[in-house]
Amino acid sequence: MWLRPPREPRQTLSLGRIVAEAVALLDEEGVARLTMRRLAERLGTGSTTLYWHVKTKDDVLDLALDAVFGEVPLPDAGGDWRERVREVIGGWRAALLRHPWSATILDRPLMGPHALDHTEALYAALAAAGLEGPRLKAAAYSLANFVMGSVIMQVTAEGHGDAAAFLRERAARYPLLARHGLDCDWDAAFADGLGFLLTGMRDGGGTGAPT
Amino acid sequence: MWLRPPREPRQTLSLGRIVAEAVALLDEEGVARLTMRRLAERLGTGSTTLYWHVKTKDDVLDLALDAVFGEVPLPDAGGDWRERVREVIGGWRAALLRHPWSATILDRPLMGPHALDHTEALYAALAAAGLEGPRLKAAAYSLANFVMGSVIMQVTAEGHGDAAAFLRERAARYPLLARHGLDCDWDAAFADGLGFLLTGMRDGGGTGAPT
DNA sequence: ACCTGAACACCGTTCAAGT
DNA sequence: ACCTGAACACCGTTCAAGT
Numbered sequence: 001m002w003l004r005p006p007r008e009p010r011q012t013l014s015l016g017r018i019v020a021e022a023v024a025l026l027d028e029e030g031v032a033r034l035t036m037r038r039l040a041e042r043l044g045t046g047s048t049t050l051y052w053h054v055k056t057k058d059d060v061l062d063l064a065l066d067a068v069f070g071e072v073p074l075p076d077a078g079g080d081w082r083e084r085v086r087e088v089i090g091g092w093r094a095a096l097l098r099h100p101w102s103a104t105i106l107d108r109p110l111m112g113p114h115a116l117d118h119t120e121a122l123y124a125a126l127a128a129a130g131l132e133g134p135r136l137k138a139a140a141y142s143l144a145n146f147v148m149g150s151v152i153m154q155v156t157a158e159g160h161g162d163a164a165a166f167l168r169e170r171a172a173r174y175p176l177l178a179r180h181g182l183d184c185d186w187d188a189a190f191a192d193g194l195g196f197l198l199t200g201m202r203d204g205g206g207t208g209a210p211t
Numbered sequence: 212m213w214l215r216p217p218r219e220p221r222q223t224l225s226l227g228r229i230v231a232e233a234v235a236l237l238d239e240e241g242v243a244r245l246t247m248r249r250l251a252e253r254l255g256t257g258s259t260t261l262y263w264h265v266k267t268k269d270d271v272l273d274l275a276l277d278a279v280f281g282e283v284p285l286p287d288a289g290g291d292w293r294e295r296v297r298e299v300i301g302g303w304r305a306a307l308l309r310h311p312w313s314a315t316i317l318d319r320p321l322m323g324p325h326a327l328d329h330t331e332a333l334y335a336a337l338a339a340a341g342l343e344g345p346r347l348k349a350a351a352y353s354l355a356n357f358v359m360g361s362v363i364m365q366v367t368a369e370g371h372g373d374a375a376a377f378l379r380e381r382a383a384r385y386p387l388l389a390r391h392g393l394d395c396d397w398d399a400a401f402a403d404g405l406g407f408l409l410t411g412m413r414d415g416g417g418t419g420a421p422t
Numbered sequence: 423a424c425c426t427g428a429a430c431a432c433c434g435t436t437c438a439a440g441t
Numbered sequence: 442a443c444c445t446g447a448a449c450a451c452c453g454t455t456c457a458a459g460t
Contacts, residue, residue, distance in 0.1 A: 013424080036453060048454080049425050057453065107315045107363050109371045116385055123387035134399065137391045142404030145360030146353065152318050152363075153356055160320045174327055176334035180348045188345065193353030193408075200411030224443080247434065259435080260444050268434065426459070433452055440445070 013045060015053050019063045023099070026064060031101040034060070061105055066112025068102050071095045074121050081129035082198055088122045089147050089194060096151040103155035106148050119144070131201070139201045146197060154186050224256060226264050230274045234310070237275060242312040245271070272316055277323025279313050282306045285332050292340035293409050299333045300358050300405060307362040314366035317359050330355070342412070350412045357408060365397050 021043050026034055036057055040047040054060055072091040075084050096102045110119070119140070126139050157163060164182040171178035232254050237245055247268055251258040265271055283302040286295050307313045321330070330351070337350050368374060375393040382389035 035451090037451090046426055048427075048456090051454070052424060104318045106318075107367050109367055109374060111374060111377065116381075116388065120385045120388050123391065127387060134396075134403070136387075138400050138403030139407070140391070141361075141364070141400045142357065142407050145357050145364055145404065147360070148363060149356030149358070149360030150352075152359060153352070156318050156320055163320060163322060166322065170327075174331045176338060176347075177327065177331050180334065180351070185345075189349050189352045192345070192349030193356065196350070196353050196411030197404075197407050198411070200407030200409070246432090248432090257445055259437090259446075262435070263443060424460085426457105428456095428458105430455080431453095434450095436449080437447095438445105439447105441443085 013043060013049065013053060015063070017043065018050065018053055018060065019067055022060050022064045023067055026101045027099060031104050034101075036060075058108075062108060062112060065102055065105050065108065065110070066114045068095050068099050069110075069112065069114035069118055071098070072114075072118060074117060075125065077124065077128070081125055084125040084128070085122065085143065085198065086194060088118060088125060089143055092118065092147050093151060093190065096147075097154065100155045100159070103152045106152060129202075135201075139197075142197055142201070143194075146193060150186075150190050150193070157184070224254065224260065224264060226274070229254065229261060229264055229271065230278055233271050233275045234278050237312045238310060242315050245312075247271075269319075273319060273323060276313055276316050276319065276321070277325045279306050279310050280321075280323065280325035280329055282309070283325075283329060285328060286336065288335065288339070292336055295336040295339070296333065296354065296409065297405060299329060299336060300354055303329065303358050304362055304401065307358075308365065311366045311370070314363045317363060340413075346412075350408075353408055353412070354405075357404060361397075361401050361404070368395070 018039070022034065022039055025039055025042055029038075034057075035047075036050055037047040039060070040050055043050075050060075054063075069092070072088075072095045075087045075091075077084075096106075110116075122143065123136065123140050126136050126143075131139050167174060167178045167181050174181075229250070233245065233250055236250055236253055240249075245268075246258075247261055248258040250271070251261055254261075261271075265274075280303070283299075283306045286298045286302075288295075307317075321327075333354065334347065334351050337347050337354075342350050378385060378389045378392045385392075
């Protein structure tokens with residue numbers, strides 16, 4: 001008895017533990033290192049064991065992404081609707097930027113419980129502003145597209161080398177880009193864009209049909 | 212001589228041929244099937260041969276994505292600036308939607324010559340509207356984010372099962388989503404959102420600072 | 423119900439070698 | 442300059458088998 005190795009007090013595996021470890025792995029090592037084998041290793045199991053808890057590696061990614069949305073607190077109702085929208089959308093942005101790998105992973109349905117809770121909250125904030133029908137839908141759609149796009153653009157820009165220097169060398173061909181593409185204040189650009197959308201969806205804009 | 216196999220009149224390999232074949236492969240078989248081996252097979256070479264023309268598989272993806280931008284005609288200057296912006300942004304959207312795999316690939320720097328030409332054209336259209344400085348930048352940023360987000364959202368929504376039915380079952384928990392998340396008219400939603408942005412960036416919106 | 427190991431059919435990439 | 446083959450160090454996933 002005493003000579004036997006002291007029976008690893010390792011917690012039993014569970015979906016929750018798998019997802020938490022996946023997020024940690026993604027944070028620490030990046031998306032390319034998320035491997036069923038590597039994940040299992042960090043959990044102290046064989047890779048094939050994961051397949052009892054999860055159907056495929058894609059499941060792990062879906063769950064990890066939803067966990068990011070789970071970090072965002074839901075806004076409380078009431079108050080200025082504009083402020084509430086800024087809170088929801090800003091919350092998404094902050095959470096996604098905290099986990100840059102999520103930008104690489106945004107090309108999958110946001111149908112997890114946390115994502116849905118937040119999307120519903122966004123609709124609620126817009127409905128409180130008096131929007132309804134296709135107009136409400138268009139507003140929610142635009143805002144969601146805008147955040148997703150922002151995060152992806154920022155993460156990829158920050159991740160890949162010195163684009164500014166690259167553009168400066170080509171200032172002759174791309175004068176406007178070279179002048180403005182540099183020294184990004186991402187937060188300000190984001191706030192401005194959000195401002196455009198918010199005032200746009202108040203002041204008509206209607207079906208946006210070309211004239 | 213006559214008995215020898217008739218010396219494959221196979222065109223010599225070139226970067227152009229590799230990229231064209233990669234786009235065809237992506238269109239026909241999807242992003243998961245883009246493999247250096249599979250690509251080489253379609254080109255009638257060994258997979259390792261590709262590495263003389265290309266440094267890594269990522270290069271192939273970068274080139275394929277830029278080729279998509281290359282399909283979009285550049286807008287001619289002049290005319291209503293709003294119409295011109297709609298032309299550029301709508302052109303991006305159409306081209307990206309024609310190659311749904313591109314949505315999965317948008318998390319990489321859009322620094323290819325075609326992408327840069329179009330981004331410069333977008334800046335030019337906005338500059339023609341009188342925008343300048345950080346305001347111009349914010350406008351371009353918002354528009355680019357919006358298209359990218361739109362394409363990604365639409366492609367993933369269309370690619371993955373019946374989200375509408377899923378939401379209908381959960382109408383109790385997500386009432387607004389269940390009511391509006393269905394029967395999407397993507398084109399209308401896109402046009403509306405673009406309208407929001409265009410009117411927003413004309414009518415002030417300023418730094419979008421919260422009040 | 424949960425975990426394991428061996429095995430299958432793949433990957434991207436390197437490199438010495440050929441023409 | 443361009444192409445080839447063999448080889449390395451990996452992948453996701455299945456499945457029969459164990460407890």
